Amino acid sequence: MANLPITQFEEKIKETVEQNPVVVIIGETGSGKSTQLSQILHRNGYSKSGIIGVTQPRRVAAVSVARRVAQELGVPLGEEVGYAIRFEDRTSERTLIKYLTDGVLLLESLSNAELNQYSVIILDEAHERSLNTDILLGLVKRLVKMRASNLKILITSATLDGEQVSKFFSNCPILNVPGKLYPVEILYSKERPKSYIDSCLKTAIDIHVKEPEGDVLIFMTGQDDIEKLVSKLEEKVRSLEEGSCMDAIILPLHGSLPPEMQAIVIELFNLKLVLVRVFSPPPPNCRRFIVSTNIAETSLTVDGVV
Known part of the structure; x- marks a missing residue:
């Protein structure tokens, strides 16, 4: 398992998710949100009652993060861990953790409005604020009411205004995951470049x-x-x-x-x-x-x- 800042908060995340249908998680880039949250929930048994779905705003991210998680869990990509993007679906009946683009999840909701195959939906990188992400926020708000007992929603971001999202989801809790993997030094150019x-x-x-x-x-x-x-x-x-x-x-x-x-x-x-x-x-x-x-x-x- 990767030693990332978010892993130190596993117990806190587990408790908060158990007690609330919706949780907002704010963590800096590199804190491990995208790769570790799905694994934390998988370890705590959420994959037994359905798939843990993690949305990504971009195809490259969905594919590369799925590859990384499969590697960390030591399983072939497309089996327990898979991904679905436009024109490509690498999942199977055994898939427990699934990375997919916002657009693919929206398409799935057209044929199955309650998204019953999922026990957890993680809307990752919600600060990207694409049209698809905004529609999904409205969709999962409705789903929480329809499936109150058997669905967990996590909304994660590096820079999102957590208060606004929390308010939208009836003042759900906000978890902050501090910490960067490395110190970052910033040096500015002294003059404005022509090109x-x-x-x-x-x-x-x-x-x-x-x-x-x-x-x-x-x-x-x-x-x-x-x-x-x-x-x-x-x-x-x-x-x-x-x-x-x-x-x-x-x-x-x-x-x-x-x-x-x-x-x-x-x-x-x-x-x-x-x-x-x-x-x-x-x-x-x-x-x-x-x-x-x-x-x-x-x-x-x-x-x-x-």
Whole structure:
């Protein structure tokens, strides 16, 4: 089991969920909400009476978090732990923990209004406030009245106004999970850059040449900027003198990236082919540059980033 800040609150979460049909959980990014809450409830027997469903606002998040939970529980993906996104359903009759997008849960509610297959519904990353999430908040409020005795609702977020949501659900309790995995130091640019893509490129290469091992996460505003920066970074890294610094892999990460594209086959200097994923550690003496939208700010935590 991962040692994350949220695991220290297991008893408190268990008690609060037992006593209340709806609970709001506010926790910082990296506290372990997405991967650990479903496991805490599973350990405490909630999966015996139905599936623990966890919604994610993005497909990439639903797939990667499901993979991580399956890995932590030591089960094949698609068996006890699965996911359902548009055009892809990796679940089975044995599935106890299911990660799915907001849209897929809404579709399921059309054919089964009471969502009887679920014993727990966790609306994760509710601060994203998409239309689907807002409709789901209204839907689960109605479900709580219909299925008061056998349904638990958890609403989680990194930044959500918990008071407002609590009020919407008849003043349900709010749990705060403090704690980051690592201290974060913030340094600001002293001047306003003419081009933030070029500025990011320069900073990334400076870090790569001067700093010790550790991955770098770069945020861009959208897919177009990500592709531009990935292309420029690849060109710049290739132009560095061989042997002057460690190898580098540049990986894009955005919501419309299909799961198979999250695996990139690269050729290192020793001509070995290595499969590298955004969510797997890099080969030895190699740094990953992950160029991402804000999906990696709140929906996903990428290990190895320093």
